[in-house]
Amino acid sequence: MDVKDFYYDLPQELIAQDPLEDRSSSRLMVLGKTSGEITHRRFSDITEYLKPGDCLVINNTKVIPARLYGVKEGTEAKIEILLLKRKENDIWETLVKPGKKAKIGTKIIFGEGLLTGEVVDIVEEGNRLIQFSYEGIFEEILDQLGQMPLPPYITHQLKDKNRYQTVYAKYDGSAAAPTAGLHFTPELLEQIRQMGVSIAEVTLHVGLGTFRPVKETDVLKHHMHSEFFQITKEAADLINQTKENGGRIISVGTTSTRTLESAADEHGHLTEKSGWTDIFIYPGYQFKVIDGLITNFHLPESTLVMLVSALAGREHVLAAYEEAVREKYRFFSFGDAMFIKPD
Template sequence: MKTSDFDFELPEELIAQAPLAERDASRLLVLPRNGGAPTHASFRDLPGWLRPGDLLVLNDAKVIPARLRGAKEASGGKVELLLCDPLASLGDRAVWRCMGGSSKPLRPGAWLRFEAAGGMLRAEIVAVGEGGFVDVAFDEAPDALLDRVEELGELPLPPYMKRAPEASDRDRYQTIYARHRGAVAAPTAGLHFTDEVFSALRERGVERTAVTLHVGPGTFLPVRADSVEEHRMHAERYEISQDAVDAIARTREAGGRVIAVGTTALRTLESAAEETGRIRAGAGVSSLFVTPGFRFRVVDGLLTNFHLPRSTLVMLVAALAGRERLLAAYTEAVERRYRFYSYGDAMLVS
């Protein structure tokens, strides 16, 4: 497959730069998985498009304000870090792999200082890798570091949002059910949910459970290879509880459908699935790249946002819906002025 096979015209003004006033006021395009024309609805109509006995699988990862801006202690030169993945601690010091940037190259042994109204944080570069990645040891224990980052860090809005983060983004670029800290980006399909929608889903007889996948910066990386098969996904940490495994098993036994809320929930489930479709509880790392031809073992449907051209996310949805049908639906969405990506509208493929 060629990356260009997943291209389409997307006017820049359709990439949502801010959320709507109400989370569940988004539009919903419903695309039947097994054929048929798309239907245009409101996200508040979602319960009516699901069946009693269906199971929604959410990603309850919580976005951290992972962007730190500071300076080198020796020279005062400006430096910026984006926390990506936690590594093994050095004694009682938390170590993270970060994307680093500064006016001059970062080198092992350099000490950094980050200061804001919330206080001060020191860190040491312990290793420099390829592609701008550095391993950084902080003068805080792992749990304490996340508390400090909450005070000192900046929310890393996606690069296609052409603005600085605002105070309101701390709430709106987070699902209402976010629990486990560590994600760099939000599992954005879940941003539409409200307590009222969840109440209507319960009345409809739709169940829900959650898994955790800490979304990394790789979700924003473009596919630069001409051939889809040449692209490599960044690894992301996930965890699946026994409760989630049991909920999926009960749904299967009762004849219900498993609907992933977001591409991250889908990749988590399919990464942990055995050939039989049975899910393994526990922690793991996923670098699964889902493209057309993929055999789904767990997921029957997907609730997702509208994605950018030539992205791995479009390829994943095309694997479930069919490439031509998906691109036709996207063309219709553009014509009807749907809002795209993180703060945009939603699509249900089921």
């Protein structure tokens, strides 16, 4: 399977740089999973495609303001750090720019000493382990000093940090937002509940692997970064019950999808579970849990386009993307949405 099989031509001006004022007013392309039929709607019309007895699965992870700017002790050289994974004893795996300035033993000062870090090890791909020192609560200091780690294709910082969070974000830990969920408002979620659709919450802390390009020509040689997930007994029971009763599982986002498909047994049954997943879903994959998917429009040749193609077929997906370009949909994190609906 060649990575070029998942290429499409995207004009730069269609990459959304800012979120819409009203989350649910983005456009919605509805794509028939097996028919490939396309309908153009607004996101708030999603209610017309859900049925009583369905279960909507959302990822309640919260993005941390993981980008920090500091100076190297002694030289005052500027250093940028991105927090990737929390380890024990205030140690984080980080991405450091420029890396050559961050040898083991290097001390970095943030916010005039409010936070300091020391490079204690170098790990795979040149990432650094940094041990932080501070007084008070780390999360509060991070909120004060950190910036949202927006994707590389977004060229400016947000006026309001919360626009890169879903309205149901609960648990700190992501380096990127589960962006399909950005379209929901509390009012829309309440409307969905009132229809008799249940909502199950799972957690997957999104890593920067989300933006990692597939560098291998042969897709099958690509290795996914691992990400932490958690499914509660309550969520597992709700999803299992929905399936037993003939309801459909509609996943909000590729992260919710990867969580469910990682945790399920071969019959699609879920139990309470947590751990790390590096599941890579591409065409040929047989889905065990989900029936439909709400997602955004993803980067050409990305693992996310491959996941969507596994669900709706590569030809249907690429034809839909070409139509989205013609119709001037907004692409990527702050862009419009697609619903792959069960036919």
